[in-house]
Structure formats: structure tokens, C-alpha cells
Amino acid sequence: MNVKKIDKIKYGRPIKILDLAFIVGLVMLSIFALLFLFNKKGESVQVWKQGTLIKTVSLNQNTQLHLDIYDGHLLIVIENGAVWVEEADCPDQICKKTGKISRVNQTIVCAPYNVFLRVIGESDLDILN
Template sequence: MKKKDLILAGAVLLLAGILALALRLPKTENGNTIKVTVDGEVYGTYSLAENQTVKIQTGHGTNVLVIENGSVHMEEADCPDGYCKRQGTISRVNETIVCLPHKLVAEVESDGSTTDDADDAPDVIVK
């Protein structure tokens, strides 16, 4: 295999990944929990039904997530780019706020207690 072929294979894989992600996005179901992951490990899961402030302190730094009326936003962060604070408010399943410098991902999930989307198109759930 030539180097060019490897690059091509990589590009195809990357595209497939982006496509898979994009296909998940149009889902507009409201979530009811927010899962916080740091360094690929689950830091905690918090209910969106409860207004609360979640302080996430790790070796990378500090982030403050605020849960308000079923939506989540990054209130404070001491990361150098501050990009996570500009990602706005999330409330729908699969929406995320990412803080790259802190390797932190906050993702909205549904714990399955809502049953009104039973007739939805088939969806692959990866756990």
C-alpha cells in the first residue's frame, strides 16, 4: 500500500465518522440528563429536571456547568481559549459542549423515561 492510499483510506474513514455524527444530530428529542466526561471517563451524570450548578474540578482545570430550566450552558471555565463558554445552551439529546483544553465533554442524554418517540425511525444505540 502506498502512502497516498493510506491517506485516502484515512480520509474516507474520517468522512464516514463525520457522516455518522451528522446523522445523529437532527434528532430533536429533549434530553433529561447531562453526562460529563473528562479524559474519556464519566465524571458524573446530572438531571436536567433540577436547576443546579455543577462544578467540575480536574487536573486540567475548573469548569462550571449551569443547569437551568432543562438547558445546560458553561458558565465558567479557566481554560485558555474559553471556547466552551461560547458554545451556548444545549438541551436536546446528543448535543454537546466540549472543552478541549480540559478534555471535557458534556453531552445531553435521555434516560429513556420518555416514551413519546416510540414511532421514531430506527436508531442505533451505542452503549
């Protein structure tokens, strides 16, 4: 440890103006990136399981998808142009907590089950076809 540096923390200020500018600048940048990334309404959703695309479902229909993985299951609901995970047996439940997604490039990840949902737009569909 370095006593000099600890003293510098002790008698210094918590925030320096240059740091504040750096942080505010990066936060603004990420907000712009968010607006740019998620600015289109999605057309359909891709369902990836264990690294392979198993299904592409249109968001304009109301359906439910049931996936059996290892010893558990995953219930994906598509309704009114949005998709979300309704039920999951995985330990961390992060996919459920992500909530509803409906815009292009938004994703839901279920890491323990290796399932990945991604909303795509019209232009992406053209490339696939």
C-alpha cells in the same frame, strides 16, 4: 505552477451550475441530519472528564457543578432543562461560547481540559440501567 490553469481561472466563471447543485444538495442533507439528530428534548446530561463518565445529572433540577482541572476550574450550570458552561479558565473558551444545550445528542466540548458534556434522552437512560 501551471499557467494554463491560472488562465482558466482568470477567464472562467466563479460558479458552475453542477457545483451549485452539489453544494445545495449537501447543505439540504445536513439540515435534514440536524433536524433528525436533535429532534428530542433531553432528559439528563452526562459529564465526562479525561475519558471517564463522572456524573449523570437530570436536567429537571437546578444545580451547579464545579470541576477542578489541572490549575483551573470549570463551572457547569443546569437550569430550566438546559445546561451550559458558565465559567472556564481554559485558553480558547470554546465551551463557554457553545452556549446552552438542551436537546438529545447536543454536546459541549472543552478540549484543553478534556471535559465533554452530552445530553441524553429517556431511551439512553434505559440502556444504561
